[in-house]
Amino acid sequence: MEQLHLPAAHHALGAITLPGSKSISNRTLLLAALADGDTVIRDLLASDDTARMLEALSTLGVQLKNIGEHAWQVTGCAGSFPNKQADLFLGNAGTAFRPLTATLAFMGGHYHLHGVPRMHERPIGDLVDALQQAGANINYESNSGYPPLQISPAQLDVSQAIQIRGDVSSQFLTALLMALPLTGQAATIEVVGELISKPYIEITLNLMQQFGVTVQRDQWQRFYVPAATHYQSPSALYVEGDASSASYFIAAGIVAGDVTVNGVGQHSIQGDIRFAEAASLMGGRFTYGENHVRAEKTQPLKAIDLDCNHIPDAAMTLAVMALFAKGTTTLRNIASWRVKETDRIAAMATELRKVGAVVVEREDSIQITPPTQLTPNAIIDTYDDHRMAMCFSLVSLAGVPITINDPKCVAKTFPDYFKVFASIVR
Ligand SMILES: O=C(O)C1=C[C@@H](OP(=O)(O)O)[C@@H](O)[C@H](O)C1
């Protein structure tokens, strides 16, 4: 297995530019593909997850043209993909798998959707249940509630409100919202129980609006999708830098120096921009600009106790920052970690213990007490989880060397991560 040895470092200084947001890239690609007209998308993320979406759309007959570095021209198919039969491999990209499931359920064709073995362990039952209420014809190929899926043509009816659970993943509601305008009819969605990861729904609604569909909502309980003929292309749009990817560099600045992260700023539509506030509760200082965030070390860091439901991805970065903070840090309301790229609560606990932390793992929270001195030369397993690899690179900033196993797993969202990280550490 490939390994990356990161030397001991003491300072993080300088400026970096983020790659595009995964969440915005994959939503924008799908909306542009479904829209009326051509869309030029600039600063699109180039990574495994977006490659899976691009491949899928191309297999479905959508015309996609690479017109420059990170720039694509998408010819929209006005709500109907040309190919009505397709086999789609979607890797481990939740932002491709869930929205494509809902879209294809309303497309009137025969589709087979599958992914890597871990994707087949990630739940999708709540989305399928919701789509079936609208008459969708979806079958599980092996385990009920999990991919792979077979989708067939169906008689659709959205005249009754569709109920959906949102307590396992917000991506199910995102998927349903993005697909419903394809029916042409007005529709109502009722969220059953607690909705998690709410800021991702804001991204969805914001981008749908940019493509001409305005959804009304009653708190987080009810969503009203208007009768729309098609999404309308906004002609051109830019993808913001990825706010979850920003978290590693904001953390580096706060624990070890002064780092400016270019590509996202105070008006970002991504919820993970709030990571800067969460991290600064430990100490340090951050300032937002129009298109950057600057993070600086100030006083020694102290432990925090925080509900992290609104920043599920960036909260992993807080778990590693806890190694630099005096006291016991508790991150709460993060049950969704267990159904992501790996069981992230278990993986985080196992690997944090390798550097000497005392970790208490609960069903939906994690508690981390750092040792007085971190254990040098730990060999960190990454579980094919990009965020495990990126998070643990920060340990080197405590002045201890660390080895990251399978570092290329960062390709899911940030293929150049270690090169960019190396450019700011001293
Ligand atoms: O909609 C999105 O773009 C995402 C939603 C979140 O998932 P959950 O809603 O499953 O928490 C997040 O973890 C994921 O990386 C991206």
Ligand SMILES: C=C(OP(=O)(O)O)C(=O)O
């Ligand atoms: C949970 C993640 O990915 P996905 O979009 O596959 O859910 C993630 O990127 O941390």
